[in-house]
Amino acid sequence: EVQLVESGGGLIQPGGSLRLSCAASGFDVSNKYISWVRQAPGKGLEWVSVIYSAGSTDYADSVRGRFTISRDSSKNTLYLQMDSLRVEDTAVYYCARGPDYGLWGQGTLVTVSS
Amino acid sequence: SSELTQDPAVSVALGQTVTITCQGDSLRSFYAHWYQQKPGQAPVLVIYGQNNRPSGIPDRFSGSSSGSTASLTITATQAEDEADYYCNSRGTSGHHLLFGGGTKLTVL
Numbered sequence: 145e146v147q148l149v150e151s152g153g154g155l156i157q158p159g160g161s162l163r164l165s166c167a168a169s170g171f172d173v174s175n176k177y178i179s180w181v182r183q184a185p186g187k188g189l190e191w192v193s194v195i196y197s198a199g200s201t202d203y204a205d206s207v208r209g210r211f212t213i214s215r216d217s218s219k220n221t222l223y224l225q226m227d228s229l230r231v232e233d234t235a236v237y238y239c240a241r242g243p244d245y246g247l248w249g250q251g252t253l254v255t256v257s258s
Numbered sequence: 259s260s261e262l263t264q265d266p267a268v269s270v271a272l273g274q275t276v277t278i279t280c281q282g283d284s285l286r287s288f289y290a291h292w293y294q295q296k297p298g299q300a301p302v303l304v305i306y307g308q309n310n311r312p313s314g315i316p317d318r319f320s321g322s323s324s325g326s327t328a329s330l331t332i333t334a335t336q337a338e339d340e341a342d343y344y345c346n347s348r349g350t351s352g353h354h355l356l357f358g359g360g361t362k363l364t365v366l
Contacts, residue, residue, distance in 0.1 A: 179354070179355060181355075181357075188344065188357060188358070188359045188360040189293075189295075189301065189346075189360070190357065191346075191353075191354065191355040191357060194354045194355065202354045204353075238300055238301075244291050244303060244306040244307065245291060245293075245301075245303060245346065245355075246303040246306065246312055248300040248301055248302075251300055
């Protein structure tokens with residue numbers, strides 16, 4: 145079955161770090177570009193970061209310098225390292241497969257609060 | 259502009275036709291894709307590219323585009339179509355991906 149499964153969310157204090165994982169099955173993550181997209185409570189979708197098949201990356205201005213996207217092809221898994229977390233980073237984080245983003249995971253909730 | 263603009267809310271009578279629009283400069287260069295999201299669930303792709311439906315999406319969903327505006331049309335709207343709808347497209351000016359703010363569709 146082709147799917148994405150996120151994990152790693154939780155409650156973290158402002159300034160802390162968290163690493164999210166996105167495990168893929170049914171396809172090779174190295175052959176597709178995959179994004180992280182987040183949704184704050186009661187708000188819309190916001191693109192966060194992308195990793196292309198060639199390995200290059202890009203970030204939204206709101207997270208550039210604090211978040212790092214990477215992948216481990218041997219584990220067919222994508223990661224989002226989130227550092228210097230802020231209250232406004234609180235959201236459900238989804239990974240989704242490009243180019244049409246027709247495949248999404250179920251999401252993992254990150255809550256940044258003291 | 260690096261934004262996609264959607265009306266926050268739209269309503270439609272059961273069985274009628276409704277059109278949800280998405281406006282932005284990037285749509286002059288890139289197709290819009292459309293997603294349906296119900297409470298507590300991940301988004302689901304309903305239209306991609308020029309006017310393509312993924313497997314399993316009813317043919318009452320269709321898409322179109324003109325200039326800087328993309329549209330999602332639902333004909334013979336059903337109660338289960340009540341949801342939030344988001345457009346997205348590749349971005350210009352260094353933005354990989356843009357999302358519209360979403361439209362909450364209410365079926366009366």
